[in-house]
Amino acid sequence: MIGSGNSGRGSARDxxxxxxxxxxxxxxxxxxxGSAAPRPGAQKDHARxxxxxxxxxxxxxxxxxxxxxxxxxAAHAGTSFIFNFAGSQxxxxxxxxxARADIFASADARQMKAAGPAIDSITIxxxxxxxxxxxxxxxxxxxxxxxxxxxxxxxxxxxxANAVPAGEYALRFIGRCSPSEGFPVDFMSAVxxxxxxxxxxxxxxxAKVVLAEADAGVVYVTDAASASRRAVDTxxxxxxxxxxxxxxxxxxxxxxxxxxxxxxIRFLLSARGQELLEAAGFTRAPAAAKSTDAKPADTESHPxx
Amino acid sequence: xxxxxxxxxxxxxxxxLIAFLVLPVAGLLLRASxxxxxxxxxxxxxxxxxxxxxxxxxxxxxxxxxFGTPAAYLIARKKFPGKSLLDALVDLPVVLPPSVAGxxxxxxxxRRGVIGGMLASLGIELPFTxxxxxxxxxxxxxxxxxxxxxxxxxxxxxxxELAAAIDGASRWQAFRSVTMPLSLRGAVGGAIMTWARALGxxxxxxxxxGNFPGRTQTMPLAIYIGFELDLRVALTLAxxxxxxxxxxxxxxxxxxxxxxxxx
Numbered sequence: 065m066i067g068s069g070n071s072g073r074g075s076a077r078d079x080x081x082x083x084x085x086x087x088x089x090x091x092x093x094x095x096x097x098g099s100a101a102p103r104p105g106a107q108k109d110h111a112r113x114x115x116x117x118x119x120x121x122x123x124x125x126x127x128x129x130x131x132x133x134x135x136x137x138a139a140h141a142g143t144s145f146i147f148n149f150a151g152s153q154x155x156x157x158x159x160x161x162x163a164r165a166d167i168f169a170s171a172d173a174r175q176m177k178a179a180g181p182a183i184d185s186i187t188i189x190x191x192x193x194x195x196x197x198x199x200x201x202x203x204x205x206x207x208x209x210x211x212x213x214x215x216x217x218x219x220x221x222x223x224x225a226n227a228v229p230a231g232e233y234a235l236r237f238i239g240r241c242s243p244s245e246g247f248p249v250d251f252m253s254a255v256x257x258x259x260x261x262x263x264x265x266x267x268x269x270x271a272k273v274v275l276a277e278a279d280a281g282v283v284y285v286t287d288a289a290s291a292s293r294r295a296v297d298t299x300x301x302x303x304x305x306x307x308x309x310x311x312x313x314x315x316x317x318x319x320x321x322x323x324x325x326x327x328x329i330r331f332l333l334s335a336r337g338q339e340l341l342e343a344a345g346f347t348r349a350p351a352a353a354k355s356t357d358a359k360p361a362d363t364e365s366h367p368x369x
Numbered sequence: 370x371x372x373x374x375x376x377x378x379x380x381x382x383x384x385x386l387i388a389f390l391v392l393p394v395a396g397l398l399l400r401a402s403x404x405x406x407x408x409x410x411x412x413x414x415x416x417x418x419x420x421x422x423x424x425x426x427x428x429x430x431x432x433x434x435x436f437g438t439p440a441a442y443l444i445a446r447k448k449f450p451g452k453s454l455l456d457a458l459v460d461l462p463v464v465l466p467p468s469v470a471g472x473x474x475x476x477x478x479x480r481r482g483v484i485g486g487m488l489a490s491l492g493i494e495l496p497f498t499x500x501x502x503x504x505x506x507x508x509x510x511x512x513x514x515x516x517x518x519x520x521x522x523x524x525x526x527x528x529x530e531l532a533a534a535i536d537g538a539s540r541w542q543a544f545r546s547v548t549m550p551l552s553l554r555g556a557v558g559g560a561i562m563t564w565a566r567a568l569g570x571x572x573x574x575x576x577x578x579g580n581f582p583g584r585t586q587t588m589p590l591a592i593y594i595g596f597e598l599d600l601r602v603a604l605t606l607a608x609x610x611x612x613x614x615x616x617x618x619x620x621x622x623x624x625x626x627x628x629x630x631x632x
Contacts (some may be wrong), residue, residue: 225594260579261581272579
């Protein structure tokens, strides 16, 4: 009743309105698709060399990759970057589900493998390494002074989730704290009992410690270096207990700019690229700077078509 | 007549948006298998998430009704200085991005927060607990109930209350036997919306309560984390959440539909 009464009045005007609405909707969608639909930089040749590389990179690479990209862009005029930083496991899923990108930099080999179908596997190579460190809030009331304190009752620990590379590395480190290294017999289970949250990426772990909501978290040394000096203190992990995180990088199979993507990967592996990464606290990759045609890491499981 | 003539252009104009709203839902349901849903419901980590979601959202709902009803009555019926300010403040959490809500809760109720610091000295620490999950839900979802029932209170005919008072009813009796029954549909509708919003709450929860299976990992968090670990679990939980939300919304619609008919 009410409905028909309304639409009955001035139906011509209403129809005009409906038409206008439909028109404006289609215009809006045209605008949106016009800017969003093309593959990254697919319109490459409209001004020679003007391209955009889309880089999916582990959260821990955030500041460093921005710096590297700035330097690369300065040397290669016309190349700009779009970054997607997140937990490597999330990026791997996005790539498998068809996200468009040119480069994937993962914080571990497991997630590079998980992204397998989307990756040009002969281009996979380790480009940098990282180490773990325990971060604790700075200031009074500190609960963790040495590694053994991680197992003390009531200490609140935050780790990255097991799916996140940093989370998996952290579990491996805790597993190495064996009785022969001077830790209690049930150290691992004591630490796991103290875990209050498994965060979705390593930077979220850092944030909870910076806010002092957690008494300790396990992150990369580069994350600790990126946090404000006043916000966190660190408890170093001795070399024999530490886990060396190896970061693989690769070209995405459907990259619109394979040549440029390769150039950026080589830049990261060059002496200058490695210098930038080291400045952020990373460790030089084994094969880096000597030769850029490092041997493929994963050719057998995902043969390149 | 006019009605029939307009139907086609209206339908054509509405089609793109309606298709866009419906297709992802259909896509999700197509990818989730019934067998998986049964498996998920019968065991494993997903059950923990479902159980935690049920427990925390019910707690949120009860707290919302107990404290939200007087708040709504105050807003709907009483005049006091700063009323319009309070009115706007109550709505604020609904329009805030949930991540902002989570950070706000953390810096207020966290260990180094204004209130959280005091609580911590009493030995109460909220972050990373089930209580934090409830507080996050309460913050983003309770205003929906308050808003809905306040509108219902405001629309009750004052003459009916007056008549009850003339017949010798006390204020409380008038409220119980006139105002409340007449506002009941609004109350139920608001309560259901609050519950559904609490069930879907993600951003504030993961920031304020963290993610720990069985303790703070509700269904939306399990879906998010599961998406990266085991897509099947994520799809299954998503389908369950979707079905639940649909049933809830349908219930609200039919309730409010009857409300319009009887009015």
